[in-house]
Amino acid sequence: MHVLNLGILAHVDAGKTSLTERLLHSVGVIDEIGSVDSGNTQTDTLALERRRGITIKSAVVSFALDDVTVNLIDTPGHPDFIAEVERVLGVLDGAVLVVSAVEGVQAQTRVLMRTLRRLRIPTLVFVNKIDRRGARCEGVLRAVSERLTAAVVPMGTVAGLGARDARFAPGLGPVALDVLTAQDDDLLAAYVEGSLSDARLRAALAARTRDALVHPAFFGSAVTGAGVPELITGIRELLPVAGGDPDGPVSGTVFKVERGPAGEKIAYARMFSGTLRARDRVPYADAREEGRITAISVFDQGTDVRRDTVHAGRIAKVWGLADVRIGDALGEPRGAHGHFFAPPTLETVVVPGPGTDRGALHLALTRLAEQDPLIGLRHDEIRQETSVSLYGEVQKEVVQATLAEEFGLDVTFRETTPLCVEHPTGAGAAVEFNGKDENPFLATVGLRVEPAPAGAGVDFRLAVELGSMPYAFFKAIEDTVRDTLGQGLYGWQVTDCTVTLTDCGYSPRQSHAHQGFDKSMSSTGADFRGLTPLVLMEALRRAGSTVHEPMHRFRVEAPADTLGALLPVLAALRAVPRTTGTHGDLAVLEGVVPADRVHELEQRLPGLTRGEGELESSFDHYAPVARSAVPSRTRTDHNPLNRKEYLLKVTRRTGG
Known part of the structure; x- marks a missing residue:
């Protein structure tokens, strides 16, 4: 039995949870279709989800299509829960991106499609709500082509648009030929020669879709079921099944963690290789931990059922890993994928x-x-x-x-x-020597702090010989440097810098035969962990730092005659328009705005634009704070900027 791990993604209210219900009903998993408004859907199980009518947590359901088991993952559509979507993307074989035929391409739709294309996840487009008044097909398809991907292939046409009995008629049109022959010279040659068969065209469409080079578009209604059978056929024929060797080394990724009725942790994991068995001991958290699997459930026919094993390609719920966290690898790590979306700002x-x-x-x-x-x-x-x-x-x-x-x-x-974050403004260095001045620690630590390019993070380097002292002491210094940089001169995380260890030294353990041996006079990791924050903060003080605030890029589409009211408000919110254009009666503004002003802009936009304005925003970069009062953050560490206070807390000694 093959497996396909399929994500359903969309802008909030585009109808993806309703589509999930319709899919489950169409394949016989559920007898009655739940409603988001009624709060009885299969995947929105939290009481809060059902009351608010939005998806907050990802949920997994399963159904069979011929010889393929589809694990369908419903994801949140609201941008505030984009982190939940991010965790799912790393375990998908394919996706369905839902677009509303009424609202069209929306802000979150663009963010999602950009990410799906960047990750090369094979994606079908489903234009939902063709039965609603105000539904559009040609206009939405044109917007998909212009704003999401030019390689979109309509899989049929719509009859009765905007009416309850609207229906989808499958069939490839000239656009399919244009898109596919533009990507394949052999296909183009066959067309010119008159030897291009419909079967070969469809085979090319399937191959390009599985390579994430083409995106077939279906039309329908999750409410009436129109177009859903054709979408199901597309899922079965156009998207790739999961790979992975069940006899290979165990390798999986945890993308969700929840608590059971007794408070026990339950990990949702996608297996990429090998076979995981109940009662196996498995390393996780990049082999920092090891645990015994006490139980396994796999998804089948709309629910999860207990099994003794889970094979490569499948998604399972796993019990027994007490310290498991989201993002942990089970068995052999597959390599860090980084973040697909920006962190919270x-x-x-x-x-x-x-x-x-x-x-x-x-x-x-x-x-x-x-x-x-x-x-x-x-x-x-x-x-x-x-x-x-x-x-x-x-x-x-x-x-x-x-x-x-x-x-x-x-x-x-x-x-x-x-x-906010802090960036060093220059270079600074400091050193404290073992047994000299007022250093109460049995350690020598010298550090130099220098700025690094934007986005570089923190780079720790050695300007001393690695063998000059035990490796554990080097590790203690590096770990402490990274922890200490969580709070800079103004209390914000320090990033985009290079920290170099310039001096080091320790008091070695003396032989027992040595007269006057005192074990307490030999260095320990605690000495280096205690001294490093003092040295690092002094080096940073000498380097100086500037506070940077998060900035979002924004795109506003609004009636051109509302610009006069909109521009002063943007200025008051410290937004900086960079480009302004008009398309007929529509004005498009793009620029940057401080992250903490986005919510106010969202709230005020409808009143400024007669309800016709549309805002798209996402994190873009950090910029130096352009205000006279530099924002600071209350410290939660032992405050190594105040030597006396720090030493009182860390060593109970004043150090002078």
């Missing part, structure tokens, strides 16, 4: 309500961070405050509702603020 402090236990709140937030690591918990021990990283205001509302409904905790939030 906003943060807020969680404020417990009257009577809310802080310990219970911290535990609940930790549980939420297991399911979504990018919420980035940050706890201030002194003020007993916890902050979370966010993509937007809707995500904040969901966190608040989840804490109330699942954990019984009443919370509010402080104002959302931008999540």
